Amino acid sequence: MQSREIREKFLKFFEERGHTKIPSASLIPEGDKSVLFTTAGMQPLVPYLMGNEHPQGKRLVNIQKCVRTQDIEEVGDNTHDTFFEMLGNWSLGDYFKEEAIKWSFELLTSKEEGFGLDPKRLYITVFEGDENAPRDEEAFEIWKKYMPENRIYFMGAKSNWWSMGEDGPCGPDTEMFYDVTGKLGDMTKEEYMVADERQEVVEVWNDVFMEYLKKGGKVVGKLSQKNVDTGAGLERLTMALQGKNNIFETDLFAPLMGVTSSRIAADHIRTSVFMIADGVTPSNTDRGYILRRLLRRAYVSDKNIDPIVDAVINHPSYQGLYTFAPNTKEIIHDELAKFEKALSAGLKQVEKGADPFTLFTSYGLPLEIIKEVVPNLDEEKFKEEMKKHQELSRQSSSQKFSN
Numbered sequence: 160m161q162s163r164e165i166r167e168k169f170l171k172f173f174e175e176r177g178h179t180k181i182p183s184a185s186l187i188p189e190g191d192k193s194v195l196f197t198t199a200g201m202q203p204l205v206p207y208l209m210g211n212e213h214p215q216g217k218r219l220v221n222i223q224k225c226v227r228t229q230d231i232e233e234v235g236d237n238t239h240d241t242f243f244e245m246l247g248n249w250s251l252g253d254y255f256k257e258e259a260i261k262w263s264f265e266l267l268t269s270k271e272e273g274f275g276l277d278p279k280r281l282y283i284t285v286f287e288g289d290e291n292a293p294r295d296e297e298a299f300e301i302w303k304k305y306m307p308e309n310r311i312y313f314m315g316a317k318s319n320w321w322s323m324g325e326d327g328p329c330g331p332d333t334e335m336f337y338d339v340t341g342k343l344g345d346m347t348k349e350e351y352m353v354a355d356e357r358q359e360v361v362e363v364w365n366d367v368f369m370e371y372l373k374k375g376g377k378v379v380g381k382l383s384q385k386n387v388d389t390g391a392g393l394e395r396l397t398m399a400l401q402g403k404n405n406i407f408e409t410d411l412f413a414p415l416m417g418v419t420s421s422r423i424a425a426d427h428i429r430t431s432v433f434m435i436a437d438g439v440t441p442s443n444t445d446r447g448y449i450l451r452r453l454l455r456r457a458y459v460s461d462k463n464i465d466p467i468v469d470a471v472i473n474h475p476s477y478q479g480l481y482t483f484a485p486n487t488k489e490i491i492h493d494e495l496a497k498f499e500k501a502l503s504a505g506l507k508q509v510e511k512g513a514d515p516f517t518l519f520t521s522y523g524l525p526l527e528i529i530k531e532v533v534p535n536l537d538e539e540k541f542k543e544e545m546k547k548h549q550e551l552s553r554q555s556s557s558q559k560f561s562n
C-alpha cells in the first residue's frame with residue numbers, strides 16, 4: 160500500500176464515522192509563541208480541546224505537517240525523522256475511550272476498511288497511573304475485547320502520558336506497536352521493552368485521552384470536557400504497512416534515497432523544503448536557525464543537494480497535496496554558498512593552528528558540524544568552552560530551541 164492510499168484510507172475511515180476533514184495548518188504555529196513549529200495535529204486545536212466550539216463540529220480528522228527536532232541526533236536510525244505527517248482524529252468532548260480504541264483497532268487490522276495489519280503482531284501499552292491520574296483500567300478493559308491480555312502492558316508517564324508542553328490539555332495515552340520483524344510472538348513486558356529499544360517494534364498509533372490541564376509543568380485539574388486526540392506518524396505506519404524495518408525504505412523516502420546515500424541529508428533536506436514552503440528562511444534566530452542547522456548538517460553529509468531537493472518537490476506522494484516555494488533552490492544555494500565560504504575560511508584558520516572553538520564563536524558552526532569536519536576534535540574541551548561561552552551569552556530565547 161502506497162503512502163497516498165494510506166492517507167486516503169485513513170481519512171475515509173473517519174469521515175465515514177462522522178468526522179469532518181480539516182486542512183493541515185502551516186508548520187509555523189499561528190498565535191502560539193511558545194513553540195517554533197507545529198509539532199502535532201492537536202496543536203492548532205488547543206482552544207477547542209479546552210472547550211471552545213469548533214466550527215466544523217466535535218469530530219475532526221486531518222493530516223498535519225509536523226516538525227520535531229528534539230531527536231535530531233537520532234536521525235539516521237530506523238525510525239527518526241525531523242519532518243513527518245501526522246494522521247489524527249479528534250473527539251472534542253464527544254466520544255471517548257470505547258470508540259477511540261475500537262476504531263484504532265479496526266483501522267489497523269480490518270482488511271476491508273482499514274490497513275489489514277496482522278493483530279498477532281500488535282502490542283499495546285496503557286497508563287499505569289501516578290499522582291496525577293489513576294491507572295487506566297478502563298482502557299485496559301476495552302483493549303481486552305480485541306487483544307490478548309498478555310500483550311497489553313502498563314507503562315509509566317514517561318511513555319504513556321502526552322502533553323505538548325508545560326501548559327495546556329494533556330492526559331494518559333494508549334499506544335499501539337507493531338512487530339516489524341514478524342518474529343517476536345508473545346513477549347513479557349521486559350522482552351517488549353527490549354524489542355522497543357532495538358526498534359523491532361514500532362509505534363504506529365497513539366490515542367491520548369485528553370481530560371487534564373497542565374500549568375507550569377504541573378497537572379492542575381480536569382478540563383471542562385473529555386477529548387480524544389490521536390496521532391499516527393505516516394512514515395512509521397507506512398513502514399509497517401510496506402513490510403520494511405526502517406522509514407527510509409518506504410515510498411516516502413525511496414525517491415530521496417535514490418539520489419543520496421545519506422539518510423541525514425534525505426531527512427534534513429525534506430524538512431528544509433517543507434519549512435521553506437511555509438515561509439521560513441535561514442537566519443541566526445529561532446526557526447531560521449533551525450533551518451540553517453538542518454541545511455548545514457545535510458550539506459556536510461552530502462554536498463550534492465540539488466537532486467534531493469528535486470526529489471522532494473517532484474515526489475509522487477506530495478503532488479497535488481503540498482505546494483513548494485518556487486525559489487526553494489535559490490534560498491538553499493545562497494545559504495550553502497555562504498556556509499561553504501565560512502567553512503573553508505574557518506578550516507584554514509584551524510589548519511594554521513587556531514583553536515577549533517573559533518569555528519563556533521567566529522563562524523557560527525555548531526558542534527555537530529565541527530565534529531564532522533575536524534577529525535580528532537577534543538570534544539570534552541570543546542563542550543567545556545561552549546558551556547562557558549553560553550553562560551556568558553545566555554539568551555532568553557535559547558529555551559525555544561529545544562522544541
Ligand code: GLY
Pocket residue numbers: 199200201321365367388389390391
Ligand atoms: N498528540 C498525539 C501524538 O503526538 O501522538
